[in-house]
Amino acid sequence: MEIYNKNLFVEMYSEHEGHLHGFKRVLVEGRTDFQQVEIVDTHAYGRCLLLDGKMQSSQMDEFLYHELLVHPALITHPRPRRVLVIGGGEGATLREVLRHPGVERVDMIEIDAKVLDFARQHLREWHQGAFDDPRVRLVVGDGRRFVETSPDRYDAVIIDVSDPGFEGPATLLYTLQFYRAVADHLSPQGIIAMQAGSSSIVEGEIMASIHETLRAVFPVVRGYETFIPSFDLPWGFCLGSRELDPRVLNAAEVDQRLAARKLSGLRAYDGETHAGLFALSKALRNTLATQGRVIEDHQPIYTPL
Numbered sequence: 001m002e003i004y005n006k007n008l009f010v011e012m013y014s015e016h017e018g019h020l021h022g023f024k025r026v027l028v029e030g031r032t033d034f035q036q037v038e039i040v041d042t043h044a045y046g047r048c049l050l051l052d053g054k055m056q057s058s059q060m061d062e063f064l065y066h067e068l069l070v071h072p073a074l075i076t077h078p079r080p081r082r083v084l085v086i087g088g089g090e091g092a093t094l095r096e097v098l099r100h101p102g103v104e105r106v107d108m109i110e111i112d113a114k115v116l117d118f119a120r121q122h123l124r125e126w127h128q129g130a131f132d133d134p135r136v137r138l139v140v141g142d143g144r145r146f147v148e149t150s151p152d153r154y155d156a157v158i159i160d161v162s163d164p165g166f167e168g169p170a171t172l173l174y175t176l177q178f179y180r181a182v183a184d185h186l187s188p189q190g191i192i193a194m195q196a197g198s199s200s201i202v203e204g205e206i207m208a209s210i211h212e213t214l215r216a217v218f219p220v221v222r223g224y225e226t227f228i229p230s231f232d233l234p235w236g237f238c239l240g241s242r243e244l245d246p247r248v249l250n251a252a253e254v255d256q257r258l259a260a261r262k263l264s265g266l267r268a269y270d271g272e273t274h275a276g277l278f279a280l281s282k283a284l285r286n287t288l289a290t291q292g293r294v295i296e297d298h299q300p301i302y303t304p305l
């Protein structure tokens with residue numbers, strides 16, 4: 001976060017672009033073992049979490065990001081019972097998974113204990129007590145190491161890690177080798193969902209490469225996007241599975257599943273939204289088809305800043 005003057009900070013997306021935010025106060029500012037952490041009260045978006053200077057989520061619109069990361073995958077699965085969440089330190093991804101009464105157990109692996117402490121203290125609206133739900137096993141550790149060593153299998157794996165920054169902790173969670181390890185931990189109908197970075201036309205290579213890398217592991221891969229106002233960018237997500245395809249579910253079927261599973265309180269996701277999410281614009285289809293490469297451990301991908 002770069003302070004521009006005493007009431008404004010800039011979040012830079014690249015060397016050439018950024019978003020100016022008016023702010024009231026800084027609640028947290030410091031370095032952990034893994035990253036720079038800031039929690040700031042802004043005028044437009046309320047409380048915001050920034051990691052390494054990048055907006056992770058805001059009080060005003062985090063529901064858009066977290067609902068659309070979690071529910072398309074869990075609704076596409078016929079009966080998700082065991083779920084793995086990787087990252088997601090704010091606890092909001094966990095909160096959305098726990099909305100599904102059929103989910104019996106959630107393992108959450110977050111690398112940064114300090115982010116969890118800050119979230120417990122300052123981001124109550126995000127986690128809403130999710131960390132203390134008896135269905136949750138919270139592990140502090142590296143998501144990559146966890147999937148490489150754990151014997152467990154899951155119906156859904158939700159990956160909510162930071163963008164692949166040059167020296168960030170998440171870079172090796174975007175590679176072919178990682179997705180193969182995740183695939184080994186999925187039940188036969190298991191599904192993987194992840195945030196895939198900005199889907200802006202000037203940064204298409206990252207989402208397209210994540211999509212391409214998943215395609216090297218999973219027979220069914222679907223990308224989708226939504227605009228997140230506090231990011232000031234259209235944001236990409238990807239789903240992968242051996243057989244389940246979110247695109248075959250129409251709006252009425254999604255609404256039936258939501259009702260049958262007694263999901264309540266959603267503000268962003270329903271049948272109509274689901275159908276719209278998987279009807280991609282021609283421009284995004286073109287980006288996904290032409291701009292990606294397979295990301296490997298020895299040839300990672302990095303966001304511009």
Ligand code: SAM
Binds near residue numbers: 034057109169
């Ligand atoms: N909304 C986000 C975005 O736009 O990038 C992601 C949010 S979430 C706060 C990202 C979390 O991933 C952070 O809490 C970070 O500590 C965690 N993380 C990063 N690398 C990780 C790793 N290797 N294993 C587990 N968690 C990781």
